[in-house]
Amino acid sequence: MPALVGRRTIRAAALLAVASLFALGATACQPARSTAKDKPILLIHGWATGGATNCGSTFDTMIGRLKAQGFTGPFVKVGFYTGDTNCDMTLRSWGDFDNGSSWKDVAKAFSKYVYETYTKNGKSVDVVGYSMGGLIARGAVYGAEGGQSGFSAPIKVEDVATLGAPHSGAAWYTNGCLWGQCSTMKPGATDIKWLNENGNPQGVGGTEWTVFGSEADQVTPVDSGLYMVVPAAQKVRYSDIPHTGDGNWTSSQKVLDRVVVALAQPGA
Secondary structure: OHHHHHHHHHHHHHHHHHHHHHHHHHHHHOOOOOOOOOOOEEEEOOOOOOOOOEHHHHHHHHHHHHHHOOOOOOEEEEEOOOOOEOOOEEHHHOOOOOOOOOHHHHHHHHHHHHHHHOHHHOOOEEEEEEOHHHHHHHHHHHHHHOOOOOOOOOOOEEEEEEEOOOOOOOOHHHHHOOOHHHHOOOOOOHHHHHHOOOOOOOOOOOOEEEEEEEOOOOOOOHHHHOOOOOOHHHEEEEOOOOOOOOOOOOOOHHHHHHHHHHHHOOOO
């Protein structure tokens, strides 16, 4: 009997050791996170039919909420259309593309901007990408991670929140888009397939992604908004957030409060 007890004790200890190793491995796979609220926060808007977006009306409410929660920025509203207004910078200075170019070309320019402005100087950034802006952010991290053609070297992007981003393609009706930027976001588009070669791209030092999707979003299907390989806690699903209009992704208070968590709270 004592020998049997001894074997059981040894087996229990072995199982505990294996469980501990798995736990350590799972933790090691998660990037180290900072709760600092003074990192630059880059905000990227989405697609616009007329090649013009007002960055102020898109992001000022969000910036106000982040400031109220202790974020000091700087906050950088990123533009890329020729008709953009109230943006803090334009990616036209960092790449060769036009208003109808694929979001992937814009992502190449974004990677170069982040690398030259922040990464090369040892600074990490957080990013909020609304709609197509989420594809630009993800594409930049992915392309830079592998040193792909047209992208920068790997970039230091610590936390990213994508709001209604069509990670696996926009709504079914975009299949009617036969050319231009809209066609690069439809389900099955070449650049969407490229993006999903890596379900969780990582920047220098690790990147934590939080993806947001809504059943009320008529532009980005909810499953497309959540289509990344991230922990369940980083997939934020709503039933009532529209893509545009009142209470949308960049103005809903409950969404903004969750963005605060995504950018500042470890283990969110």
